Amino acid sequence: MKDGPDISRIAALIGDPARANILTALMAGKALTATELAGEAGVTVQTASAHLAKLEAAEMIQCRKSGRHKYFTLGSDDVAHALEALMGLAAGAGHLRTRTGPRDAALREARVCYSHLAGEKGITLYQGLLARGMLHEAEEAVTLTAKGEVFLTDFGIDLAALKRSKTPLCRSCLDWSARQTHLAGSVGRAILAQMQTLGWAQREDGTRVVRFSPEGEAAFQDVFGRL
Amino acid sequence: MKDGPDISRIAALIGDPARANILTALMAGKALTATELAGEAGVTVQTASAHLAKLEAAEMIQCRKSGRHKYFTLGSDDVAHALEALMGLAAGAGHLRTRTGPRDAALREARVCYSHLAGEKGITLYQGLLARGMLHEAEEAVTLTAKGEVFLTDFGIDLAALKRSKTPLCRSCLDWSARQTHLAGSVGRAILAQMQTLGWAQREDGTRVVRFSPEGEAAFQDVFGRL
DNA sequence: TTCATACTTCGACCATAGCCGAAGCATTGC
DNA sequence: GCAATGCTTCGGCTATGGTCGAAGTATGAA
Known part of the structure; x- marks a missing residue:
């Protein structure tokens, strides 16, 4: 009895701190590159790359190549909705991190x-x-x-x-x-x-x-x- | 950089197949005992007990002792809402398992x-x-x-x-x-x-x-x- | 009291998966 | 062409955490 309902697969993806950071950063609606997301997650680019590949395979994020950059956005409004619901649960509040774009x-x-x-x-x-x-x-x-x-x-x-x-x-x-x-x-x-x-x-x-x-x-x- | 936003803590809890099974079973709104939930999750009672303790510590479920049984229900409507959102993402559909109570x-x-x-x-x-x-x-x-x-x-x-x-x-x-x-x-x-x-x-x-x-x-x- | 049932705690095992260094592609710019 | 930049793949290390057997506690029934 090793595999449960798909809900656990999705939740496990969000459950890793690095991936949660990535998704949280993308919640702001901005498209970010792999390197930027690595910085957000606090991991090296190669680790972030692995995470991004998993998130994309699960259709939780979308990616778009543009020159030598690869921009990522959330996969759908459903993803954003689920993340918001989870944030609601994480009642710790104040964790919303509404990131703005470039400071300047x-x-x-x-x-x-x-x-x-x-x-x-x-x-x-x-x-x-x-x-x-x-x-x-x-x-x-x-x-x-x-x-x-x-x-x-x-x-x-x-x-x-x-x-x-x-x-x-x-x-x-x-x-x-x-x-x-x-x-x-x-x-x-x-x-x-x-x-x-x-x-x-x-x-x-x-x-x-x-x-x-x-x-x-x-x-x-x-x-x-x-x- | 080991700890992310609380969202990952919550999601990681749901991310384990056994716990996801437990929460899914509780989605039907019925109160279930630890032993029943162990059966739902497909693990032994002692494993289920550990899972239930974690879920309760995170306030995702509530428990109530009644005689020698311990009945569990979801912690709040927010929990149910978050689970529903995740189920929406797990597009595999048909996984809803709307359990009814006793057959008779x-x-x-x-x-x-x-x-x-x-x-x-x-x-x-x-x-x-x-x-x-x-x-x-x-x-x-x-x-x-x-x-x-x-x-x-x-x-x-x-x-x-x-x-x-x-x-x-x-x-x-x-x-x-x-x-x-x-x-x-x-x-x-x-x-x-x-x-x-x-x-x-x-x-x-x-x-x-x-x-x-x-x-x-x-x-x-x-x-x-x-x- | 004694037994049975329901649940919890402890201890040890083991697999999964996250992590990074190094090397490999791919694209841009000079 | 070459160098620089951005991203991916590979291999190996490590630790977190899920799992169960066995023993311990609490409650109800006879």
């Missing part, structure tokens, strides 16, 4: 991520392009529409040159501070570069922060902002 | 339990006495009120004789099929005996079933039934 508000607002735009601005950009029918999102892949190609050329981007490179034009990239996606790939990089060229924004020395000028901010909202 | 409907209706009345009738009796102000319930202890003493004497019970014995007059006893309490102790025994003397009911040979006659049923409802 400027980083949350706009920053570079592999030389493309991330943060709130990055998400706005991505959603704006989608809403305007310039990007097409399909099953993990993002492509530029014909309308999008015209638009970007008008914006001052040499698409023909980008197409000659072997790096993909578009790629979605999961955000660190929020869990939405933003635009990566050579197009994402080119857009940020063009924004700097146009004087809309500039990188702050020594940091990943991107600062928009008042005029740049207005122009950005006009061209890419939410409809 | 007659046993659920009325039976003897250490020579006092148990089952639905026993619960009705207990509640009827409480509602009429003949019993006083206080903190695990049940006592007869002055009004109750008069009533029982009129019913034909020799309280003076019972008081000479060293066994307690009243005691509450947790039911097997429902989880409410019923009346045990020498008074509980005397009431059942008097019901049989009056011809209201009689025990069925070789079983624990108590059969009420139509007249006895009517009289019982009249004297002890819910108001």
Whole structure:
């Protein structure tokens, strides 16, 4: 009589302190990388990797590769619900650890991520392009529409040159501070570069922060902002 | 970094197959004894005892001694809620094991339990006495009120004789099929005996079933039934 | 009182699984 | 191409904790 109802299998997964830390960190809704989660759990990356593999096999978390990072989020609302119920039981209270994203508000607002735009601005950009029918999102892949190609050329981007490179034009990239996606790939990089060229924004020395000028901010909202 | 948030402590408790079986069995709402739970869990009584002690220390179950038995129930609705959430995750479905009480409907209706009345009738009796102000319930202890003493004497019970014995007059006893309490102790025994003397009911040979006659049923409802 | 039943405690055994160091892929950036 | 970074796999160590036999305690019945 070694195997009980499945409930014990699930609970045992949550029962390990390292995994509980991982899940608790993910409760905030943010997507985190394996290395970050290892830090949260207080174990080495290889140990965390093993834990993450188990959690994923049980469909308690989802993962998404993005470049050389692997971002993890909770598997479903059911998982979050179960965790909340358990937290309710752990009446010790005050253990909720509502983690916020990056401490620095400027980083949350706009920053570079592999030389493309991330943060709130990055998400706005991505959603704006989608809403305007310039990007097409399909099953993990993002492509530029014909309308999008015209638009970007008008914006001052040499698409023909980008197409000659072997790096993909578009790629979605999961955000660190929020869990939405933003635009990566050579197009994402080119857009940020063009924004700097146009004087809309500039990188702050020594940091990943991107600062928009008042005029740049207005122009950005006009061209890419939410409809 | 060995200790995480309390959530892991709770989940680890549920994570053991034997304990998960115990909790699942208790989900049905019935109070079960340590030995019964050992059977459910598929382990020996001493192992079950250790598990039950841990679950009780974590306030996930409550226990109540009743004679030489120890009845266990879930600790709170929060516990049941958390278990349900976990069952939702264990999508394997069909694992709910909604246990019913004793198979025999007659046993659920009325039976003897250490020579006092148990089952639905026993619960009705207990509640009827409480509602009429003949019993006083206080903190695990049940006592007869002055009004109750008069009533029982009129019913034909020799309280003076019972008081000479060293066994307690009243005691509450947790039911097997429902989880409410019923009346045990020498008074509980005397009431059942008097019901049989009056011809209201009689025990069925070789079983624990108590059969009420139509007249006895009517009289019982009249004297002890819910108001 | 004596026996039977229900439960607990003790002690020892043993398997599971968490942990890390080291080495191996894979992807990006120069 | 090469170096750097992020993640995974492998192997072996260790400890936590579940398990049961045996003995001990408490309660009820004869």
